[in-house]
Amino acid sequence: MNVADWSFDPSRTGRRTGIWLVLAAVVVLMATQTYAITNSPAEGDMGHLQKIMYVHVPAAWMTFLSFFVVLVFSVSYLWRRRETDDLIAASAAEVGAVFNGLTLALGMIWGRPTWGVWWAWDARLTSTLVLFLIFVGYLALRGFVDDAGQRARWSAAVGIIGAINVPIVYMSVMWWRTLHQQPSSPSTLDPAYTLGLRINAIAMLLVLIYFIRKRYEIARLERAVEHAAQSAAMGGR
C-alpha cells in the first residue's frame, strides 16, 4: 500500500538482459532443432514424425513448471500481499496457458498420423486438457474482476486450489484408464532421442523465462503509469 517504496525506473527495466535472454533462447532453440532433427534417426513406426517430440515434450514440461510458478507466487502473495507476486503469478499463468495449448495442439497433430485419431481418452491427454481448463478458469476470473486487490486475492486462491488439484486430477484420470488398453504412447524412450530432448528443453526454458519476464514487465509498466498519475494527483505530497 505504501507508494514511496515503489521506485520504478522504466529505463532500468532490464531490457538489456531481456535482449540477451531472447537472443540466447532463439539461438539455442534453432541450434538444438537443427541438431536434433539432423542427428536423430528416423523412428521405426513413426518415421520423421517423431521430431514433433522435440517441441511437444518440452512444452509439456514448461506447462508444469509454469503452474508451479503460479502456485509459489500465489502463496507468496497471500502471505506478504506484495503486488509484484500477483503480477508474476498472472504472467506465469498466461504463458503457461500458451504452452499448455501448444502441448495439446502438437500432441493432436502428432496423434492424427500415429494413432489415426485427433484425440483419445487417455489419462495423460485428458489430464492435460483439464489442466488447460483450470488455467482458462484462472484467467477468466482475472478478466471478470475489476478491483485490483480483489482480483489478486481471488486469483491467488484459485491458483493455489487449482494447483493442489493437479496431481489429484492426474491420479484419478490415470486410474480411470488403468486396466484398459493404452494408446500407443511411447513413454519408453530410446536413448538416441534423449539428448536432443534435453537440450530442447533448455531452449524452451529460456523462452519460458523470457515470456514470463516480458509479460511481467508489461504489467509493471502499466502499474508504473498508474503510480505516476498517483503522485501527480496527490500534489507531490
Add this chain to the structure above:
Amino acid sequence: MAWRDDWRRVRAIARKDVTTELRAKAGFNSTASLGVTILILLGLALGPDAQALRDAAVGAVWLALLFSGVLAFNRSFQVELESGALEPLLLYPGPRWTIFAGKLLGNLLFLGLMVAIVVTVGVVLFSVEIPARWPTLLGVLALGVVGLVVLGTFYASMASRSRAREVLLPLLLFPMLVPALVAATTASKALLGADLMHDADAWIRLLAAYDVIFLIATFLAFEHVIEA
C-alpha cells in the same frame, strides 16, 4: 463463549438460506425437478439402447447433480447480492469463516435433499439394480456430494460477485470436480457390479482424501476471498 456465538452465526446463515429457498416458492421443488429433467434429457440424448442406458446411469445421475447443484450454489450467494445484502453481512463483527460455514451448511442441506430425489428417480428411470453393498453406495454418494458442495460454495463466493457469474462458476468448478466425478462414478459402477475391473475401495479413499483436502484448503482460503 466465542464458539457458541460463532455457531449461532453459522446456524443463522444456514437457516436464512434454507428459509429463503423454501419461501421463493418451490425453489427447492424446482431444483429437484430440474435434476429429474436433466436425467431424462441425458436418457434421450444417449438412448435408446437399453444396455447403453444402464451403463450410463451412474454418470447421468452425477451429471444431473452437478448441473442442478451449480445453479443452487450461485443462487445462495446471489441472494446476498440482490439489494446489496452482502455488504451488511461483511460488516457484522466476528470471524468470517462463519459465513462460509453457514453457506456450506445451507447448501449441504439443500443438496442432500435433492440427491435423495434425483437418485431415487435415476434408479427407477435407468432400471438400476440395487446391490447388496448399498450402504457403501450411499457413502460414496455422501462423499461425492460433500466434495461438490465444498468446492461449489467456495467458488460461488467469488463467481457470484464477479460480472459473469452464471458462466464463471461452472467454468471454475467443473474442471476442479473432475477427480470427484471420476472417483464417484467409477466407485459406484464398481459397487453396482457393472465394472468388474475397478476396485471401489481405492476410489472411495481417493474421494475421502479429496473432500478432506479441499475442506481444509477452502476454509483457509475463504478469509482472503470474502474480503471486500
Add this chain to the structure above:
Amino acid sequence: MAWRDDWRRVRAIARKDVTTELRAKAGFNSTASLGVTILILLGLALGPDAQALRDAAVGAVWLALLFSGVLAFNRSFQVELESGALEPLLLYPGPRWTIFAGKLLGNLLFLGLMVAIVVTVGVVLFSVEIPARWPTLLGVLALGVVGLVVLGTFYASMASRSRAREVLLPLLLFPMLVPALVAATTASKALLGADLMHDADAWIRLLAAYDVIFLIATFLAFEHVIEA
C-alpha cells in the same frame, strides 16, 4: 417508415446485448470454454469405453450446447433486470415484439459462434468421422440451434423475472426442447452412419416444422408475457 423504426429497435437491442457480452470481458470466451468443459465432463462420466464414447458424441454435443445456452439466455434478460433496466425498456413506445426480436437476434449471434467452437471440439474429442453429407449435418445443426434459441429466449423472458430464475428457465425449457433434441440427435446419428434404422430426412422435416411453429407461437405470445 414504421418497419424501419422497428428494425432499428431490434438492431439496437441486439447490439447492446452483444456489446455487453463482449465487454464483460471474455463473456463469450468463457461460455465457449464452458461448453468444452461440459463435453469433457460428459466424456469422463460416460467413459472410459471408446466405442461407448463415440456413440455418445452427438448427444454430448447437444447437451453441452443446451447447458451453456441456458446460461447465456438467462444472462441476456438478467442484464435488463439488474438495476431495473427492464422497466425503462417496457416504457419505450413502439411494438413490444421488437424487444423479443432483438433479444432473439443477439442470442442467435452469440450461440451461433459458440456452436462453431463446441462442435469442432466435439468432433475432435469424440473422434467423429465427417460424413459425405456434412452440409446436411450443418443444416440440422442450424435448425436445432434456431429451435433452442427461440424457445430459450422466450422462456428466459419469463423465468428471469421470477424469483427462482436460474432454476426456472431450464425447468421450463428442457421439456419443451425434447422433440428438437430427439430429432436433432437422431438425424445427426443417421447422417453419421451410426444409426442405420432411421431416415434423417423425416427428422429434419420434423425439426423444421418445430422451428416454424414455435417461432410463430412465441412471437404471438411474447406480447402477453412481457406485460408488467
Add this chain to the structure above:
Amino acid sequence: MQTGHGEPGMKVSGLGKRFGARWVLRGVTLVVAEGEAVGLLGANGSGKSTILRILGTLLNPTVGTATIDGLDIGRDASAVRSRVGYLAHTPGLYEDLTARENLRFAADMLGLGYGSVDESLDRVGLAHVAGDRVRGFSAGMQRRLGIARLILRAPRILLLDEPYSNLDAEGIDLMNSILGDIGRSGGSALVALHELAPARGILARTVNLVDGRIEPAETTLPLRDRARPISVVR
C-alpha cells in the same frame, strides 16, 4: 413530437389498487391541468409510487380509470407510453455500457437521432464522463443520467418519483429547470416527494395522499418548508 388529441393533462378517477389482501389505494381522484406541476405528498408506504407506476402503465389498477391527454392508460397504453416520461426510484441503466451508449440505446428505441444525446449529457453535467461505464457512477451521477434519458425527447407528461433524491444543489436546479420547461410548454407533471424545500416556487400545488385517498383540502402556495402529512397510514 406528437401532441395530445384529447383533453390535456392527467385525470385520475376512483383509482384503487390491492396488493394481496391489502388495499393500498382506495379511490384516488385527481386532476393535473395543462401546464401544471403537482406535488404528491404522503407518508412512507402511503402509495405514491404505486400511483405513478399505474399512470406510467407499469402496473394495472385493480379498479378505477385514468386518462393522460385524453388517452386511457389501459386501452391506449402504447400511445400513453409515447408521451410520458417516468423517473423511478432506481435509474434502470445498463451498467456495462457507457453513459453515452446508454443514451444512444434510448435514442434508438425512441427513434431519435444521436444529436440529442450529447446535448442531454451536457445539460445534466455528465459530458466529462460520457465515455465511462455506468458501473462506477456515484448515486447522484446515475440519477443525472436517468434525467438525461428522460429529457432526450421532450415528453409532454412527467411522472417523477422523488426526483430530487441523491442530487446536489446543481442537480436540483437542473431538475427545476426541466419542470419549468414542462410548465411553459403546456405539459404537466406529477411529482412524488417528501421534502418540499428543493421544489420551492416550482410546484403549482401539492396534494396529500392519506389512507389511500387524496385529502380533500389541498395545500396551496405558499409552501411550508417541510410537508408534514396530517396522519400516517397504518
Add this chain to the structure above:
Amino acid sequence: MQTGHGEPGMKVSGLGKRFGARWVLRGVTLVVAEGEAVGLLGANGSGKSTILRILGTLLNPTVGTATIDGLDIGRDASAVRSRVGYLAHTPGLYEDLTARENLRFAADMLGLGYGSVDESLDRVGLAHVAGDRVRGFSAGMQRRLGIARLILRAPRILLLDEPYSNLDAEGIDLMNSILGDIGRSGGSALVALHELAPARGILARTVNLVDGRIEPAETTLPLRDRARPISVVR
C-alpha cells in the same frame, strides 16, 4: 457494548483512493470529535460515499490511514466493524424474509437477544408490518427497516450515507433522534448529505469535499438551508 480503548471519535489523515486511473480522493484529512455529528457535503461524484465505505472497512484506501476510536481501519478492521453502524444508499435487506426475520438474522449475527428486535421495529414505525415480506415494502419502509437494523445494537460510531432520502417527516424526526442519542452518549457520526434542511439543529458542523480534499474553511452553524458546494469536481 465494548467501549473504545483509544482516542474516541474518527481521525482521517491523508486518505487517497484511486479507481482505475482516476483519483477520487486526494488526501482527505478530517477529525470527528467525541459527541459530534459532522455533515459531509459535496457535489455528485465528489467521493462522499467512497469516504464512508473506506471508514466502514468495505473498501481499502489506496493511500492514507484512518482510526476509529483509536483503532486502525486496516489492521483492526474486525474491531472497527464491531463499533461502527453504516447506512448505505441501498438498504441491503433480504427481500424474501419478513421485516422481523431480517432483524432476527441481524441479532443472531451480532450476538444479541431477540428482545431488541421488536423494540427496534416499533421505534421505526414498522411494527404493523413486522410479519410482511420486505419485497413489497415501499422505498421509505425499506429505509426504515435499514435504520431499525442500525439501532439494534447502539453503535458508538455512525456512518450515514444520505440518511434522510426516501424518509417522510416522521422518518426524519426518527433519524434526528438517533443522531441526538449518539451525541449525548459520546459517540460520533459522519453524515453524507445534500439537503441540510432535515438536519437543522442536529449537525455540529459541516465540511465540504471538493476536488478530492476537504475544504479548509469549514461551514459552521448557523447552517444555510441548502448547501452549495463552491466548485464541482470534474
